[in-house]
Amino acid sequence: MDCQQAHPGSDQRARFRHWVEPEIEVMLRVAHTLTGNKADAEDIVQDALIKAYAAVERFDGAHPRAWLLTILRRSHLNAVRKKVPLPVEQPEVFAPQSRQGSPEQLVMDSSMDGDLKRAFHTLKPAAQELVYLVDVHGLQYAEAAAVLDIPIGTVMSRLKRSRDKMRSQLSASPAFVQAVESMKS
Amino acid sequence: MNPIKDALECYWASKRLQRYLDSDPDGQLSPDEIKRLETHVRVCDRCSKVAGQHRTLRSALSKWALSSAPSQDSIDSLTAFLGELETGEKST
Numbered sequence A: 001m002d003c004q005q006a007h008p009g010s011d012q013r014a015r016f017r018h019w020v021e022p023e024i025e026v027m028l029r030v031a032h033t034l035t036g037n038k039a040d041a042e043d044i045v046q047d048a049l050i051k052a053y054a055a056v057e058r059f060d061g062a063h064p065r066a067w068l069l070t071i072l073r074r075s076h077l078n079a080v081r082k083k084v085p086l087p088v089e090q091p092e093v094f095a096p097q098s099r100q101g102s103p104e105q106l107v108m109d110s111s112m113d114g115d116l117k118r119a120f121h122t123l124k125p126a127a128q129e130l131v132y133l134v135d136v137h138g139l140q141y142a143e144a145a146a147v148l149d150i151p152i153g154t155v156m157s158r159l160k161r162s163r164d165k166m167r168s169q170l171s172a173s174p175a176f177v178q179a180v181e182s183m184k185s
Numbered sequence B: 001m002n003p004i005k006d007a008l009e010c011y012w013a014s015k016r017l018q019r020y021l022d023s024d025p026d027g028q029l030s031p032d033e034i035k036r037l038e039t040h041v042r043v044c045d046r047c048s049k050v051a052g053q054h055r056t057l058r059s060a061l062s063k064w065a066l067s068s069a070p071s072q073d074s075i076d077s078l079t080a081f082l083g084e085l086e087t088g089e090k091s092t
Helices: A010-035 A038-058 A064-082 A103-120 A125-136 A141-148 A152-170 A174-184 B003-022 B031-043 B045-067 B072-087
Strands: none
Touching (some): A010 A125, A103 B045, A125 A152, A125 B045, A141 A152, B003 B045
C-alpha cells in the first residue's frame, strides 16, 4: 500500500498520532502473542499502522485501541495466509527477570510460577490466547473480542471456564495455596 | 440454614464472581447484584476461598506481563515509523 495515495489531512494526522502512539506497546504485546516472535510481531504492527493511517478518516475516534487491534488481527490473518502460523506465545521463552524478596519468597515464587505454567498449558490454544490477552496483557473483554473475532459473550464464558480450570489445577499446589493465604493478610 | 438455598446462592455467585473481579465495562453487574454477591462472599467460606484463588491467579498471571514486555527499541522503531507515515516519506 502506498501511504501517499491515502494521505489524510492535517487534522487527521494530528489525531492519528494522538490515538495510535499510546497503543503501540499494547499492539506489540498482542502481536507477539499472535505471532510468537518479535520480528513477525513488529512486521504485523507496522502493516497495521499503515492500514490504520489509510483508514483514519473513517474512524470516529471512539475506542482507538479496539479499532487498532481489529486492524492488527486482519494484518495477522494476512500474514498467516503466507506461512504456517506459530502457536501462542509460550511463557517459558521469556527472558528471566531479576526478582526481589527473601530467599524463601523467591523459592515460593519460582514454584508457584512453575505450577502456574503447567496449569496454563492444560488449556487449549484458543483459551491460552484469550487468558494471555486479558489476564497478562490487560485487554478488556471488547478488545480481546476484537483481536480474536469472537463475541464478547464468548470471551466471558471462555475466560470463566479457563480460569476455573486453572484454579482447580492450582488448588493442589502448596505454593498457590500459600499465595492465596498471603493475599488475605 | 437451608442447604439447598445456600447451594443455589453459591451457584448464582459463581456465575458472577469473575465479572465482579474483572470490573470490565462490558461485564458489569447491577448495583443489586454487586450488593448480593458481596454479602454472600462475606458469609460463605467456599465462595470466599474461590474469590481469593481468583485474585491470586490474576495477580500471578499479571506478573508475566513484566517478562513479556516489548523492548524499548521496538517501541521506538514503530514510533519513528509513525512519523514517517505522517510525513508521507514511507511507502510499502
